[in-house]
Amino acid sequence: MAKHVYSFGGGKAEGRADMKALLGGKGANLAEMSTLGIPVPPGFTITTEVCGEYYEQGKVIPDGVAPEVDAAIKVMEDAAGKKFGDPSDPLLVSVRSGAALSMPGMMNTILNLGLSDASVAGLAKKTGNDRFALDGYRRLIDMFGSTAMGVDHEHFEHELSGLKKEKGVKLDTDLSAEDLKELVSRYKAVYKKHVGSDFPQDPKEQLWAAIKAVFGSWYGKKAVEYRRIERISGLKGTAVNVQAMVFGNMGSNSGTGVAFTRDPNTGEDVFYGDYLINAQGEDVVAGIRTPEPISQLHDEMPKVYEELMAIRSKLESHYKEMQDIEFTVQEETLYMLQTRTGKRTGTSAVRIAVEMVKEGLIDEVTAIQRVNPDSLNHLLLPQLDPKAKKDVIATGIAASPGAASGKVVLTAEDAVAHAEKHPNDPIMLVRRETSPEDVAGMHLARGILTATGGKASHAAVVARGWGKPCVVGCDAITIDEKKGQITINGKVVKAGEFLTIDGAAGDVMIGQVSTVAPTISGDFAVLMSWADKARTLKVRTNADTPADSAKAREFGAEGIGLCRTEHMFFEGQRITDMRKMILADDLEGRQKALASLEPYQREDFIGIFEAMEGLPVTIRLLDPPLHEFLPHDEAGQSEVARQLNIPVEKVKHRVEQLHEVNPMLGFRGCRLAIKYPEIADMQVRAIIDAAIAVKKKGKDVLPEIMIPLVGTVEELVILKKRAIAVAEECQKKAGVQVKYQVGTMIEIPRAALVADKIAEEAEFFSFGTNDLTQMTFGFSRDDIAGFMPAYIENKILPVDPFQSIDVNGVGQLIEIGVQRGREGRKAKTGEHLKVGICGEHGGDPDSVAFCHKVGMDYVSCSPFRVPIARLAAAQAALADGKSISRDR
Numbered sequence: 001m002a003k004h005v006y007s008f009g010g011g012k013a014e015g016r017a018d019m020k021a022l023l024g025g026k027g028a029n030l031a032e033m034s035t036l037g038i039p040v041p042p043g044f045t046i047t048t049e050v051c052g053e054y055y056e057q058g059k060v061i062p063d064g065v066a067p068e069v070d071a072a073i074k075v076m077e078d079a080a081g082k083k084f085g086d087p088s089d090p091l092l093v094s095v096r097s098g099a100a101l102s103m104p105g106m107m108n109t110i111l112n113l114g115l116s117d118a119s120v121a122g123l124a125k126k127t128g129n130d131r132f133a134l135d136g137y138r139r140l141i142d143m144f145g146s147t148a149m150g151v152d153h154e155h156f157e158h159e160l161s162g163l164k165k166e167k168g169v170k171l172d173t174d175l176s177a178e179d180l181k182e183l184v185s186r187y188k189a190v191y192k193k194h195v196g197s198d199f200p201q202d203p204k205e206q207l208w209a210a211i212k213a214v215f216g217s218w219y220g221k222k223a224v225e226y227r228r229i230e231r232i233s234g235l236k237g238t239a240v241n242v243q244a245m246v247f248g249n250m251g252s253n254s255g256t257g258v259a260f261t262r263d264p265n266t267g268e269d270v271f272y273g274d275y276l277i278n279a280q281g282e283d284v285v286a287g288i289r290t291p292e293p294i295s296q297l298h299d300e301m302p303k304v305y306e307e308l309m310a311i312r313s314k315l316e317s318h319y320k321e322m323q324d325i326e327f328t329v330q331e332e333t334l335y336m337l338q339t340r341t342g343k344r345t346g347t348s349a350v351r352i353a354v355e356m357v358k359e360g361l362i363d364e365v366t367a368i369q370r371v372n373p374d375s376l377n378h379l380l381l382p383q384l385d386p387k388a389k390k391d392v393i394a395t396g397i398a399a400s401p402g403a404a405s406g407k408v409v410l411t412a413e414d415a416v417a418h419a420e421k422h423p424n425d426p427i428m429l430v431r432r433e434t435s436p437e438d439v440a441g442m443h444l445a446r447g448i449l450t451a452t453g454g455k456a457s458h459a460a461v462v463a464r465g466w467g468k469p470c471v472v473g474c475d476a477i478t479i480d481e482k483k484g485q486i487t488i489n490g491k492v493v494k495a496g497e498f499l500t501i502d503g504a505a506g507d508v509m510i511g512q513v514s515t516v517a518p519t520i521s522g523d524f525a526v527l528m529s530w531a532d533k534a535r536t537l538k539v540r541t542n543a544d545t546p547a548d549s550a551k552a553r554e555f556g557a558e559g560i561g562l563c564r565t566e567h568m569f570f571e572g573q574r575i576t577d578m579r580k581m582i583l584a585d586d587l588e589g590r591q592k593a594l595a596s597l598e599p600y601q602r603e604d605f606i607g608i609f610e611a612m613e614g615l616p617v618t619i620r621l622l623d624p625p626l627h628e629f630l631p632h633d634e635a636g637q638s639e640v641a642r643q644l645n646i647p648v649e650k651v652k653h654r655v656e657q658l659h660e661v662n663p664m665l666g667f668r669g670c671r672l673a674i675k676y677p678e679i680a681d682m683q684v685r686a687i688i689d690a691a692i693a694v695k696k697k698g699k700d701v702l703p704e705i706m707i708p709l710v711g712t713v714e715e716l717v718i719l720k721k722r723a724i725a726v727a728e729e730c731q732k733k734a735g736v737q738v739k740y741q742v743g744t745m746i747e748i749p750r751a752a753l754v755a756d757k758i759a760e761e762a763e764f765f766s767f768g769t770n771d772l773t774q775m776t777f778g779f780s781r782d783d784i785a786g787f788m789p790a791y792i793e794n795k796i797l798p799v800d801p802f803q804s805i806d807v808n809g810v811g812q813l814i815e816i817g818v819q820r821g822r823e824g825r826k827a828k829t830g831e832h833l834k835v836g837i838c839g840e841h842g843g844d845p846d847s848v849a850f851c852h853k854v855g856m857d858y859v860s861c862s863p864f865r866v867p868i869a870r871l872a873a874a875q876a877a878l879a880d881g882k883s884i885s886r887d888r
């Protein structure tokens, strides 16, 4: 029979750090710390398997667990030298959740369990501290009531603030023992009123209710939401840790704290954290009192501080990772309550990885594997423009770097509602503090600003995890939810008005301040150079302008994988010429309009080719349906008619003519060039002439002409022949030869299936996975918002397939396409077919890993994701086909 319960404490343990799946992260590391000889209060862990079985059996504690728990209590009692439920000297315990992956704040912890009317008196007598005993009791009733029995915590909070008001005190710690006695009886009344029975006096009854509550929280709304956002699935459940209590609230020589072994913001090798004297549990992260920086502990309790520093280095050299620790000091004795891999910003992740290599703690390969590619976002976040005028109205604690501007929203619900109405509007969530209920709204915000809380507050931890700019503890802010406004140092900002924060400096500014793009340097550049050594996949970028091309190149792009030409037809005179072309009655009219467009197009390509000197540039011929270039409203149509000097009816008529029931499957892509070959001719001429012009300046380019939306080889035969004819003519005219290729996108399922045939003609393939996903699923990409969340929620799909390649379905078509394409090309020409991807997926680390696995030559993504793709490609190469588990 499987073992259900694992004991730890007193320098030994039955579990180990590598048993996270079974014991949860918290339990596994408590065991590991015990074995390392680090002071950990004794206790035991009920496995995640028990949680799984509990649910399988319809919320029943499986057979065999209770006797093991009883035995483990006995072991814990022996180690602690006290008995659970002893009325004269009770052993109190905490009941703590802990899944395999850390989910901060997602599950509820109950402290001081085992207290009752009888034992609270015993505890008071034994410790000679009435106040302390009663404080523990009232906390237990609150935590047990709200966590295990579902009483709204606010009801307890209400009594507490009421009593404080009556007594004229500000802090909880100002309440006397007498006051706390009163509070206990009020709390009990609240409990009885909402639960319907008295607060249980039997510690065992309390314990089992608490254990079930921890299991219950696994499917709580908050936990489910967190797993959804973080894409966590496949875990059995949460473990339960029952652990002897130590007390940080025994007076001024006690306290509790949280810390990181290095700075989670910058990665600097300094001890970083907060503590509170005379406090317990979550006080320090709840933002109730403002905590002290850890450095102050050095003056306040030098011996404890030194011990803590020693544990810090012991943990780092043991785990070879930055740790996030929780500790409590009971009357100058230090106890460790938790250690885990610390969440950090991308900036910090990179610095720590590189420095740990220099320190000899880890090697380069580990460093590459350790940084989550997505977290590089953080280093690529916009920074405030150093030249911009900024009026800093207030400064809080810099909790998560990057600068963000957004419209002020005062609740997470409002953020969700606002985002539904205006999905592209930037949101700035401003709260007193945040809590796990707020995560959905926080996720939608560009930046988060709170009035209270420290570096380890909920807002700070969550924002850092997501790489979102965040400022906390900005006490100059008062929030008036009723009026829908905030006041910052006397200035009123209404909901909906802009606020800017700089999460690296902690600064808050009213209005919008302009931002600039960052650069790759220092540790970031070092890590990238290691990644480049490791990867085999090339990384290109999707760019349509010289500026984007230059930026991408700075970020390491090795060419352009997708240059969309339609964007070049929208500005100024171009759109007018484009419309002239669309509205022309005949070929001659179209050619005239195209002739005016051609110089623009050529100049654009020259700029891009110059920026990409020496590298390949894939240019996609016109792709969208023509009606996208015409206005659909009356006023717009009259304006076009006026500009082109034609009757408005004519414009209207053409719009109606071009109207499509389903434009995504309509008259677009290569279908345009089949019907109007003169459009493609113009584009090819512009491309080749641009290449010739650049070559004349002594610069090399490799244009790759890409024909979109091909489904049959016949389409390609016709269009390729024509493109080559045009290109030859240009070269002949100029007397200059340039290298170029003609290839195609694979984005229609049929194209993947007949890839061998298509590859006989195509000199390269580029998978357009947006369309391929759309057409494989039959999901219109622009219309998924209505049902995709429900699909994810019901686990029909693990993730949005437009964000990360659907490996099982769309992935098969890609594999077929690559394989048949390469075979077809080889058989016909003996050449290796170059294959890449240019959909949005090219910047998604999991999709990059997939592209590596199926043997693509390159991925292409937006400029700001180029470094992310480089790192993801390196990780994929190092994983060598095995799946990559990313630390969330």
Ligand code: ADP
Pocket: 041, 093, 094, 095, 096, 097, 104, 105, 106, 107, 109, 111, 243, 244, 245, 246, 247, 248, 256, 280, 281, 282, 326, 327, 328, 337, 338
């Ligand atoms: P979370 O998973 O939310 O971090 P924890 O289980 O770590 O929750 O508990 C939160 C806090 O409760 C801890 O940081 C610690 O301060 C306090 N705590 C938990 N167990 C004990 C204990 N045995 N003695 C004293 N404090 C405890």
Ligand code: MG
Pocket: 326, 338
């Ligand atoms: Mg904790």
Ligand code: MG
Pocket: 708, 709, 747, 768, 770, 771
């Ligand atoms: Mg497409």
